[in-house]
Amino acid sequence: MTSIHDVARAAGVSISTVSYALSGKRRITETTRRKVEDAVRELGYRPHAGARMLAGSQTFILAVTEPLRSYTYAPAHMAFVLAVAGAARRHDYDVLLLTQEEATAGLRRVTSSRLVDGIVVLDVTTDDDRVALVRTLDVPSVVVGVPADTDGLVCVDLDFEAAARLVVDRLADAGHRVVGLLGHPHAVYVQGSNFPPRVRDAFLARAQERGLEARFVMPERDTASARAAVTELLGPDGDCTGLVMHCEESVQTTALDLLRERGLAVPGDVSVVSVASTFDTAALPVPLDVVPLVPERSCDRAVELVMAQLAGGVEPVVELLEPTYVAHGSVGPPP
Amino acid sequence: MTSIHDVARAAGVSISTVSYALSGKRRITETTRRKVEDAVRELGYRPHAGARMLAGSQTFILAVTEPLRSYTYAPAHMAFVLAVAGAARRHDYDVLLLTQEEATAGLRRVTSSRLVDGIVVLDVTTDDDRVALVRTLDVPSVVVGVPADTDGLVCVDLDFEAAARLVVDRLADAGHRVVGLLGHPHAVYVQGSNFPPRVRDAFLARAQERGLEARFVMPERDTASARAAVTELLGPDGDCTGLVMHCEESVQTTALDLLRERGLAVPGDVSVVSVASTFDTAALPVPLDVVPLVPERSCDRAVELVMAQLAGGVEPVVELLEPTYVAHGSVGPPP
DNA sequence: CTGAAAGCGCTTACAG
DNA sequence: CTGAAAGCGCTTACAG
Known part of the structure; x- marks a missing residue:
């Protein structure tokens, strides 16, 4: 050597x-x-990496903790991990992947052995062990997502509440009176990520503010459940003309299939918007309007904030990234 | 400290x-x-991790390279990454994640700076830059998958050929005369992972050996394409009574939906087997027989083989793991 | 069975 | 603007 x-x-x-x-x-x-x-x-x-760590007390490694829970949507979560890795590399950092089974123990281990300079916490739950730990760790850390208690934390996330409001407003402005939210499976809301409840709550609240009737269903991932959920949302007399989808790609596809089968045109009969999707909604059977969740955006900023902490002081902060509405022609006036 | x-x-x-x-x-x-x-x-x-690396010339870190290509099936690939991470931890190793954009450059960087003790190469293509590099690197490395040229490599993988033969034999033994393989999207075979062609080739070869008529289709990931593909496989007169699926979960679901719609019972009218699936085929609309691809199995062995190289000599070898047939009642005699 | 010490390859005050 | 040297925290021959 x-x-x-x-x-x-x-x-x-x-x-x-x-x-x-x-x-x-x-x-x-x-x-x-x-x-x-x-x-x-x-x-x-x-x-020599080890010599640099020892002499310079910098490792150029970031820990990324992502608990891939069984009920999480792998493509989206993988996208976040990769986005962190990409962003880190742009700052000359590598990424150490910490998995579920070792979440808090792993964080303890890699920080106390000085293996990493900072931590990015992905897919936080409302009440997350890793967040509690990170708070005590005195290592530059950024949480992607918003846990219940953000005290002392640096958090970055899409403003999911604003995203939900954006789609409700768009539908309300177009004249829809009854709107439905097709959500994630029930388990996700109970023990899962922090953002599905945020979308749900903001959706319901904004609908009320705008004087709309709002419905909400949480289908499982299988086709049958998705179809039943859409049927329920539309209502027996089809009075619901504005559909908002905050769920996996396959469920969104199934929903669109069902509309087509029923002879319901988009947006002629039903307007549909996708919210906080990480995939390309323009490639769905019907190209959908979307307020996208862009992993790169959140993760670039997260890594930036770790770097800022490394460089000097960063006050605890919850940074919510402003959502953007991308139209693809799937929203129009009600029939 | x-x-x-x-x-x-x-x-x-x-x-x-x-x-x-x-x-x-x-x-x-x-x-x-x-x-x-x-x-x-x-x-x-x-x-102190850095001090250990410097004095002991061991880093207790493994590099994992997984190019998440756009056409790859994220859940399966994520499962492999996590399985490597889990296996590594059981040997007291951490895992550094190298992504697509940096594949070979990243491998060079982390090995020449002595950041990692070994490498696990995931999702190799038939002709893979990373494999060519790894061969020259003189760092303990294991390739999960079988590239075209395995010279000088340590490879581990499910015996996909044997898996394909297993399902063909099962269908042939049950009396089916025409069998169809529902494959991955075309792009996957052209530039993608190494195993889809292996399944296809072994499927076709074994069908011929057994005197069966064999069909093969490569649907895209959307519902329409999947439905068309199944329709094509079944044939205009429905002479194909044995369906083998080597494709994503959503496509398998769509296929089963279509059969149900057509009033075709499984296995009464059509027998269906899933091959090399990483998800739980018992949870599909119809529980399917399967020759599963278990990421933990391949990855545990891959990490073991890195450790063995670290400990002493391991000769280049291609280790193919024997597949297992798991019955769930979706195969029976033809009608 | 245990200890004193060299040395791993860097970074960074300290001098000039 | 550059160099000589201390020191980072370990591991591992070398002694005893």
Whole structure:
């Protein structure tokens, strides 16, 4: 293995000059810097990670904790993990993946052994052990999502409440009087992620504010349950003309299939909007209006906030990212 | 931060004794060991990761590379990543996640900086850059899957060929004369993972050996495409009575929905088997016989083989794990 | 069975 | 603007 001494020798400088040339932490003559860089390139030098950790007390590793619960929607969660990894790399950081079975123990282990410089907590539940732990850990940490108690935390998340309001408003403005929310499975609301209840509550509250009748159903993931749920939402006399979907892609597909079978046109007979979806709703059987949840947005910001904590003080804060409404022609006036 | 010196002082021994007591690398008196362990516990001591890497030239970190391509089935791939992480932890290893955008560059970086002790390569394609790189890297590596050129590699994988043969045999033995394979989207076969072609080829070959007529279709992921594909497989006169599914859960669900709509009973009218599925086929609308792909099995073995390489010599080998047929009553004689 | 000490490869005050 | 050197916290021969 080629070490910093080899580089120093090849460049004809001292090892401290090599170190500083590489880190940019002190001013170096242009010519010296070039000599060092040439030597680095020629020798294929790469600093020893462990030595850097020990001497510099920086690891350039972030811990990412994502409990892939059985009832979570894998594609979306995977997208968040990958988005964190991507964002981290842009700051020259690698990502250590901590899984469910080891959530809090793992966080303890990697922080107290100084393996990581910071933590990104993904998919927090309302009352999350990892959040309680992170609060005590004194390691730069960012929570993606909003737990019940945000005291002392740095949180980033899409403003799900605003997202829900956006779609309700759009439907109300178009003239719909009865709107229905097709939600996630029941288990998700009970023990799951923090955001489905936030969407539900804001949806119901805004509908009331706008004087709309609102319905809410929580289908399981199977086709039959999804179909029954949509049927229930539409109502026996089909008075519900505005459908909001906050559920998995397959359930949204099933819902659209059912509408088609029933001869209900979108948006001619029923207007449909997807909220907080991570997939491309334009690729559904009917391209759907959407207030998207963009993992990259939340995760880029989360990593930025870890870096900011590393660099200096960041006050505890709950940052809610403003949602955007993307139209694809699936909302119109009621028939 | 409490260091090994603090522990040594508290236990009244030298730091080398602490180190050896913890690593078990040399014989220690029972009483001494206990004194050390007590001190460790009281002080909450955790060895500094960087110092261990530097002094011991072991990092206790494994790199996992998983290119989540857009056309891959996220739940299955996530399951593999998690299975590797779980297996690694059981050997006291952590897992560093390397993503698509950085696949080969990332492997180079983490190995040449001595950040990882070994590599697990997930979801290899037939002709995979990462495999070519890993071969030259001289770091313990295991490939999950079978690339075209396995020379010099340690590969582990389900024996997909045997799995395909198992289901064909089961259908042939039950008396079916025409069988159809519902495959993955076309893109997967062209540029994707290595195993779909293996299933396809073995399926077709075994069908021929058994004197069966065999069909093969590659639906996209949407409902319409899936329905069309099943219709095509069954044939205009419904002569195909044995359906094999090697595709995503949603497509399998759609297929079963279609059969039900057509009034075709399983297995009364059509026998159906799922092959190499990572989800629970017993939870489908009709519980399906399956030759499961169990991520934990492949990944446990993959991690074991990395550990074996770390411990000493392991010859290059392609280990194919024997498939198991799990019956759920979805195969019977043809009508 | 245990200890004193070298050394792993860096970073960063400390000097000049 | 650059260098010599201390020191980060371990592991592991080397002694006894």
